[in-house]
Structure formats: C-alpha cells, structure tokens
Amino acid sequence: MATIKDDNYFHHALKVMDDVCVGCTHCMAICPTQAIKIISGKAVISDNRCVDCGECARICPVDAIIVEQDDFNLIHNYKARVALIPGVFIGQFPERVETGDIYSAIKNLGFTHIYEVENTVGFILEGFEDYENQNEEGLKISPFCPAIIRLIQVSFPTLAKNIAKIKPPIDIAAQYYRHKLLKEGFKEEEIGIFYITPCAAKIASVKSPVGVKDSKIDGVINMQYLYNQVNIELRKPGLQKEYQLNQDMLSKEGVLWSLTGGEKPHHSGKSIAIDEIHNVKEFLEQLENEVFEKINFLELRACDQSCAGGLLLSGNRFLTADRLRNRAEKYPPLKDKRLYKKNTEDDIHLGDIEPRPMERLDIDINKSFKKMAHKQRLMCYLPGIDCGVCGFPDCQSLANEIVQGKAGISYCIFMQKKLVQRGLLSKESADAINARIWGENRFQKNCEKNGATNELS
Amino acid sequence: MNFGFPMRLQYMISGGDFNNAGAAASSLKKILKQLSIDSELVRKIVVALYEAEVNVVAHAYSGLINIELDHEKILIVIQDEGPGIPDIDKAMEAGFSTASEEVRSMGFGAGMGLPNIKKNTSTLSVESEVGKGTKLEMIIYLNT
Numbered sequence: 001m002a003t004i005k006d007d008n009y010f011h012h013a014l015k016v017m018d019d020v021c022v023g024c025t026h027c028m029a030i031c032p033t034q035a036i037k038i039i040s041g042k043a044v045i046s047d048n049r050c051v052d053c054g055e056c057a058r059i060c061p062v063d064a065i066i067v068e069q070d071d072f073n074l075i076h077n078y079k080a081r082v083a084l085i086p087g088v089f090i091g092q093f094p095e096r097v098e099t100g101d102i103y104s105a106i107k108n109l110g111f112t113h114i115y116e117v118e119n120t121v122g123f124i125l126e127g128f129e130d131y132e133n134q135n136e137e138g139l140k141i142s143p144f145c146p147a148i149i150r151l152i153q154v155s156f157p158t159l160a161k162n163i164a165k166i167k168p169p170i171d172i173a174a175q176y177y178r179h180k181l182l183k184e185g186f187k188e189e190e191i192g193i194f195y196i197t198p199c200a201a202k203i204a205s206v207k208s209p210v211g212v213k214d215s216k217i218d219g220v221i222n223m224q225y226l227y228n229q230v231n232i233e234l235r236k237p238g239l240q241k242e243y244q245l246n247q248d249m250l251s252k253e254g255v256l257w258s259l260t261g262g263e264k265p266h267h268s269g270k271s272i273a274i275d276e277i278h279n280v281k282e283f284l285e286q287l288e289n290e291v292f293e294k295i296n297f298l299e300l301r302a303c304d305q306s307c308a309g310g311l312l313l314s315g316n317r318f319l320t321a322d323r324l325r326n327r328a329e330k331y332p333p334l335k336d337k338r339l340y341k342k343n344t345e346d347d348i349h350l351g352d353i354e355p356r357p358m359e360r361l362d363i364d365i366n367k368s369f370k371k372m373a374h375k376q377r378l379m380c381y382l383p384g385i386d387c388g389v390c391g392f393p394d395c396q397s398l399a400n401e402i403v404q405g406k407a408g409i410s411y412c413i414f415m416q417k418k419l420v421q422r423g424l425l426s427k428e429s430a431d432a433i434n435a436r437i438w439g440e441n442r443f444q445k446n447c448e449k450n451g452a453t454n455e456l457s
Numbered sequence: 458m459n460f461g462f463p464m465r466l467q468y469m470i471s472g473g474d475f476n477n478a479g480a481a482a483s484s485l486k487k488i489l490k491q492l493s494i495d496s497e498l499v500r501k502i503v504v505a506l507y508e509a510e511v512n513v514v515a516h517a518y519s520g521l522i523n524i525e526l527d528h529e530k531i532l533i534v535i536q537d538e539g540p541g542i543p544d545i546d547k548a549m550e551a552g553f554s555t556a557s558e559e560v561r562s563m564g565f566g567a568g569m570g571l572p573n574i575k576k577n578t579s580t581l582s583v584e585s586e587v588g589k590g591t592k593l594e595m596i597i598y599l600n601t
Contacts (some may be wrong), residue, residue: 155497158496158499158500160496237491284580285483286479286483287477288486288503289482289483289486289503289504289507290504290507355496357490359490359491359495360490360491360492360493361491361492361493362493363493363495364493365492365493365528365599366478366528367493368491368492368493369492369526369527369528370464372464372488372491373464373493404583
C-alpha cells in the first residue's frame with residue numbers, strides 16, 4: 001500500500017518462478033498477511049506485506065515458490081569455513097545415524113568448523129534474566145522467530161514494543177564463534193560463517209535484519225541442499241568418523257530450544273507457547289484487545305512444531321521433534337549460566353523493532369477517512385464471496401486496491417457481469433480485464449493442467 | 458462532497474453472552490487499523506471499548522453502542538438496560554466489584570472495568586439510574 005515505497009524495501013527469500021506458477025490462487029488464500037495477488041495469471045508477492053513465513057511455498061501444488069539461497073561455493077572464499085547448524089538439522093536423520101557421522105559428512109563437504117546454534121542458549125537465558133530484572137512490568141514476546149517479528153511489525157503494530165530486546169540464537173551464536181575464531185588467530189576476513197537455514201524467514205533476517213545492526217553471518221545455505229549432500233556423503237565408503245564434536249556447551253535445554261515449548265519453561269509467571277502462524281495470528285488478535293489475564297512471556301513460532309516443521313526440512317516434522325526430544329535426554333542440564341558471560345564481550349541486545357502497519361489506507365488521516373468511507377460503500381456492492389477471481393485474496397482486499405486507484409470494481413466477476421448486462425461495460429473490455437488478471441491464454445482449452453486428460457493435441 | 462466524516466458505527470450487546478463479549482471492540486479495531494491513527498491510540502480505544510462491552514455483558518440485560526469517529530476524536534456512547542450503578546464514585550475505584558462469583562470465575566469482574574476505561578480515554582462520563590440502566594460516554598482525542 002501507499003505508506004512505504006513499493007519496490008524492494010525489504011529483502012525476501014521467497015520468489016515466485018513465473019514459468020512454473022499456474023496461478024491457482026492457493027498461496028493467495030493461505031497467506032496470513034494478504035501479501036499475494038495475481039497479475040497476468042501469476043502469483044505476485046508484495047514486499048511490504050510479506051513476512052517470509054513460507055506458507056505459500058508449502059501449499060503450492062507445483063512448487064513454483066522457491067527459497068533463494070547463497071551459492072554453496074562461496075564458502076571457499078574463506079579460510080575458516082563455519083557451518084552454523086540448527087539442531088533440527090540433526091533431528092532429520094534417523095536415530096541410527098550418529099551425530100559424529102553427520103558432522104564428518106558436513107566437514108567432507110568443505111567446512112572447517114561446525115557449531116550447533118543451540119550451544120549458545122546459555123547466553124540468551126542469562127541475557128533474559130538481566131532483561132527481565134530491568135523491565136519487570138508487562139508482556140514480553142520472544143524474538144526467536146523472524147517471521148513472527150515481521151508479522152507483529154505489519155499486522156500487530158501495537159505489540160512491537162513487547163518484543164524482548166534480546167538477540168535470537170542465530171545472531172548470538174554467529175557473534176560468539178566469530179570471536180572464538182578471532183582469538184584462535186584467524187583474521188576477520190578469513191572467517192566465513194554460513195548459517196544452514198530451516199526456513200525462508202531466517203534468510204530474510206540475515207539479509208535485512210530487524211533490530212540487529214550488522215549480521216555476523218556471511219552466507220545462508222538452504223538446509224534441503226545440505227541434507228541431500230550429507231546423505232550422499234554418508235553413503236560413501238570410508239567416511240572418517242572420529243571428527244571432534246564442538247558440543248561442550250550443548251545442553252538438554254539447548255537441544256529443546258527450537259521446538260515448541262523450548263523457551264517457555266525458562267520464564268517465570270504465566271508463559272504460553274504457540275506454534276503455526278495462523279494460530280499465532282488468532283491469539284495476537286485477541287491479545288490486542290487485552291482479553292486475557294496477565295501473561296508474562298509469549299513464545300511464538302510461525303511453523304507447526306516450530307523449527308522441526310521448517311519449510312526447508314526434509315523429514316517428517318513430528319518425527320524430527322520426537323528425535324530431538326530423545327536427543328535432549330543425552331545432554332546434561334545447562335551449567336551455571338554465568339560461565340558463558342566471560343566468553344564474549346559482544347552486545348546481546350536487540351535494537352528497536354519499528355512497527356510498520358500495512359493496513360492503513362493512507363498516511364494522511366483525512367484521506368484515510370475518505371478512503372475508508374469509499375471502501376465501506378464498495379463493500380455494499382461486492383458480493384463477499386472472497387472467490388479471488390479479481391486477483392486479490394478477498395473482497396476487502398479488492399476494495400482496498402480500488403480506493404488506492406489500483407483496480408476497478410469491474411475486476412469483480414459478479415459486478416462485471418452486471419455492468420455488461422446493463423450496457424455499462426463492453427464484452428471486449430470485460431475480456432481485456434480478465435486477461436489482465438489471468439493472462440491471455442488462461443481461458444482456452446488446456447489439457448496439461450492437473451486432473452485434465454493430458455490428451456495429445 | 459465531504460463523505461467520511463463523521464463515520465458512524467452501531468453495535469448491539471446481549472447481556473450474559475460472554476462468548477461474544479469484545480466483538481464490537483474487535484470490529485472497531487479492524488476499522489481503526491486502516492485509518493491513519495497512532496497504534497498506541499488504537500490500543501487505548503480498543504481496550505476502553507472492550508472493558509465497557511464486558512461491563513454490559515456481565516451486569517446488564519442488553520446494550521447498544523454508538524460510535525462517531527472523525528479525524529479529531531472518537532466518541533463512544535454505550536447505553537444499557539440493566540440494574541444501574543447505585544454508587545458511581547465507588548464503581549470508579551480500582552478493585553471495587555459487584556460481579557457474581559460465576560462471572561469472576563470466568564476471569565471477568567476484577568473491578569478494573571471503569572477505572573481501566575477512564576485510564577484509556579480523554580473524557581469519561583457515567584450516568585446511571587438504578588433499576589433502569591447506565592449510559593457511558595467516552596471521548597478519545599486523536600491528536601496527541
């Protein structure tokens with residue numbers, strides 16, 4: 001919408017491949033922020049509204065929505081090539097595959113150092129303790145999930161101030177291991193830290209960080225890619241198995257951290273853990289009205305089963321979560337948290353998280369009222385079927401576009417029919433509108449589509 | 458044509474219907490979010506209306522909400538048919554409640570209703586007649 005300039009303001013990792021997209025509208029219907037519209041028969045993602053949750057990519061029946069990633073070969077630009085892996089990566093493999101073997105396989109692929117992100121969970125707990133002591137009053141929302149942070153910024157701006165200002169594990173781990181390697185004698189430019197991402201949102205958070213001045217991560221590798229490569233390595237004969245695991249800081253709490261309920265037990269007072277972005281949305285909608293009793297801490301994750309359900313994970317999310325719960329039992333409880341403080345001088349505090357409300361019809365208050373009145377009148381006419389034939393997710397979204405001058409009421413197929421019947425719109429114009437939304441050839445016979453006969457022409 | 462000012466909205470409230478307590482507040486919130494009104498003010502307006510709605514649901518038989526909104530202020534008038542408030546000053550005290558055990562067990566009736574409304578509005582006036590009903594008039598100015 002008109003409030004912020006439209007193009008490339010925020011970096012997004014989700015891209016629609018136009019040549020693959022069939023314009024089926026599934027993504028448009030599921031998007032929690034109404035960020036998708038259809039132009040010329042292809043899905044188009046709005047940069048301002050998208051929160052990188054990946055729901056669109058998950059539901060796409062033809063895999064037309066991809067997650068962009070850095071070239072794996074970038075790692076060879078560095079002497080110290082660090083793979084920063086979230087524990088869910090390990091959780092994808094059946095329990096008979098030993099963690100040491102997985103580490104060895106990753107090392108064979110070219111990395112020199114492997115660290116699990118959750119090693120540094122102790123820092124976060126410590127940071128939180130201080131933070132909660134300094135900011136006693138009120139609700140704090142976990143900063144863990146970048147899709148949730150973005151959701152709050154665009155859809156729940158009043159709650160942006162409640163996001164706890166402690167950096168998430170990914171940033172803390174990157175900062176800690178950079179320090180460690182510097183101490184070991186590597187030069188700044190020799191260190192390349194590569195995060196193996198389970199989702200699109202983490203890529204966006206590295207490429208256009210919110211509340212973090214400069215990300216300490218040099219590249220992001222798609223977890224699917226690494227999973228495939230590791231599987232190939234594991235099947236090669238003579239895999240060297242004695243790789244030294246750098247897990248001395250890994251704890252039971254750390255292994256559980258990225259699963260649903262991983263943060264919740266570490267907060268006093270009433271704390272709630274919610275996963276899956278539509279669930280989170282429903283909850284925050286009610287929370288904004290202060291309908292609930294006092295809540296101290298909210299752990300909110302965009303994916304079902306949290307990171308075990310990440311878009312880029314290959315295994316079944318329930319099995320992955322279960323394996324991690326079993327894995328947690330093999331690690332000792334977190335030691336004295338203070339132990340970690342000595343290890344890093346870096347700041348663990350997040351900067352301000354600015355709300356950027358996307359629902360405003362105009363930044364000028366008078367204009368916003370006029371547009372609202374216009375929209376309300378339009379809604380008297382639009383049928384409220386939310387069919388998506390206009391190329392927008394629902395009738396209200398079409399009304400929004402009309403009041404912004406970006407669409408016309410004749411985009412609505414039902415209104416269009418009425419206008420043609422009354423002689424107010426020619427059949428040719430109507431066809432042209434539909435072609436603009438759905439593409440020239442959309443309404444011609446095509447047996448290539450799903451469920452069609454696929455007959456030879 | 459100066460359409461758009463003021464915007465008028467009306468909602469009904471049924472006494473005892475806790476399932477729908479807050480429906481007007483969330484509908485108003487959806488509209489306010491689309492107008493260029495500061496998020497913090499939106500929050501205050503929504504909280505004030507929510508509390509008022511719950512009061513009607515918890516104590517009265519039925520109620521009517523009338524909202525008038527322009528670029529300077531929002532006026533919310535809530536008129537209910539109900540038992541009325543015998544001592545308005547007392548009702549304005551934080552923690553004072555006449556809510557039944559049943560209502561309290563549902564998490565309502567902590568005696569913060571009117572005080573919370575006052576805290577979140579620019580002006581609040583309460584008129585009440587015992588045995589007939591209560592009328593709340595609240596104004597929130599949008600230019601801070």
